[in-house]
Amino acid sequence: MESPHRLWIMLLAAVIAVLLAGCVAATGLSGRQSTAEHTAQATEALYGEVQDLSYNLADANATAATALLIGQVTPKPFTDRFGSDITQVEDLLSAASQRVTGDATASHQLKLLAEQVPEYSQWVGQALANNRFGYPVAGAYLRQASAMLTGEMVPEVDTVITEEKNATENGMSSASGTDWLTVGVCVLALAMLVLVGSRLARSTKRRMNLGVAAAKLAVLVLLGWTFTAAVGSSNAASTARGDFDLIVQTQVGASQLATSEAYVALQQIDRGEDGGKDQQRSTAALAALGPVTSAQFQAATGETEASMAAATDIKAMVSCGEAAINQAGAGNYAQAIITTVGSGSDVGQGGCEPDAQHVRDDLSALTGQSQGHYDTDMASVSSAYAGGGALELPLALGLLGAVAAAWGINRRLAEYR
């Protein structure tokens, strides 16, 4: 026969165990749900912004370099595109700077970048102004601007990109998988309730205490929920991870495309006096587009029409770029310029430009498509934890279980009063 004192201890132990299980489950589930939301809406969004920033910088450089090949007067579409790129860079910098508040490294890099953008624009402006007079010093200004962009600005953005990419991947890992702490606490709580139940059964000669049984059910639900959420979130996060990889590849591909365009043009502007560096860099940048045409990429995108088109267009672009690189490498700069930007009334719209525009459109479409899938998958990760109810529901369940356990044991205590 249990004394009232022991029954009080059992009551307290059962209530605390169930409440603890509820609290830990609520914290774990809501924490993961919150991580999933933050990863999708903040970290990955910031990653996308800094990738766009990188792309717009590279595209601005490519536009300026290509404009110098076209002739002394820069066509309006090129000045518009350059202006749009710089405006985008400024907007993205502003947005990204607000998001990285609290991240000292990223804030510092973006601050440096913000200081360099006007200087870069000024040098490109000097290049275009000198180009109007047909002065070769235009190429020197562009070299300065390009060296600053590739040597300082892009590495600064890359630091933030790497940081946010890792943060996004870590976020996806943290938001999915089994919450072993919750499992452990729930199992302990269940063990405690089983022990309390068996003691009560022995002392009261009753097989079951309804309150303790209800508390066990509540803990079992919490445990089941934890496992179910883990499986659901893992599956959704795995798909999201694949989508994120595609976003990375297409965004990096877009930046590489712009980088290759800039180096192809710079090779023709420097005309061999750079020791072949531009040729090596343009070839490497074109080669970096390869993964987007790979079988893995096709398989990952499910060989969609967009990805097949991208692969075809990239091959055409790489072929055109390589032709221009080889012509310039052989000293045939006049032909290389025609190959790159076209000639006559077609200049600026011919050459490799249509292929490059197709690739830009393809990659933009693929990025948008992958981003849509990613957002959906991350929403699934979040909903696997009951979405917005990930905190309240487990707490309520834990509270109900605790009340049930207290009610059940209190009924035994009442027999002593």
Added chain:
Amino acid sequence: MRGQRPDGRPGLSGLIASGGAGLGDAGSGRARPTGTAPRPGRGRAVRRRMVRRRSAWLCALALAAVTASACSAGTDMVGAQPPAPTVGFGSVAPSTSSTGGSGGASTAPTCDATASSLAPTAAAANGPDVTAIKNQGYIRVGVSADQYLTGYLNSAGHEEGFDIDLADALGQALFGTPKKVQFVALSTADRIPDLRASAATRKVDVVIDTMTINCARLLQVGFSAVYYTASQKLLVDKKPDGTPSYTSIAQLAGKKVCAQSGSTSIAAIQAAKATAMEVTNVTDCLVLLQENTVQAISTDDTLLAGLAKQDPNVTVVGVGLEPEPYGIAVPPNEKDLEEYINGVLAQYESDGGWAASYAKWFGPSLGPAQPPAAQYSD
């Protein structure tokens, strides 16, 4: 005036162009530049005998030239008979040790770079290397594509500049039209290796690219006679009153001066106790000057003229520090081509082509100049 033969007789460049029998106007004899030393080991009498022998030979050639040019009259530039130069081909070269300008390995490390090339001969126009180029139907000329005023690709995609004019004159002489010149842009580092490659693999037949003749290069390739003597000068900002902010390198002590990496300007800058800022491409120096990062640029006056043309607020100053004789580079041991080019060069200098080209490209920045007096090794 240069370019006019005193006796009024026509020169032989028309024959050069048409592959005629002689390389005329050689008889008038080129004056040795002031200050050059006579060839060691040969006396004045010996030299007089040589000049007499050469004059007789060249007179015969000149006669043949007149006949040939009369035969070719009425054809385009191929057969046209341009005026002869006032200086002749036959002056004795004050070479110290060179055995010829065709780039053979026998050229000693010490040499007279300005008198290392072979004098034009009548046979050169029909020599194997010249004939090979003629049979090819065009001449491939290695040029720079980024040196403003000397050789660069303009915004229309065409090569132009002082060196390009000379290449056109070579094309005119060989084929009767400059359109048969195929320009191949070569980087500075590729010029000699390409000329030394086998005939089947080389990309160019000659290089005209502000290429300084020096003894080290003469060991590797052949050179024409000097077609321009550049010198190291300075490019500085103008003051508001239009006068230069500095007039000599001595005034730049403690200041920053830009120069191309590896150029001889670096030593001159350091000797003046100035700080040298090295760049790969000389146009980058202009950016540094315009940004006030450096106070002057030091390099060849031809390159400085190119920079000055791009900025009205700078000017070329300074006494030429070190002469840089430019020559047309040819593959090693192609002696007939070297001789032929020297004939074309003499004609180009004598018919006013050189002067017109100089006035067009360098006149405004560097002031008036005369073509260098040709000197040969034989």
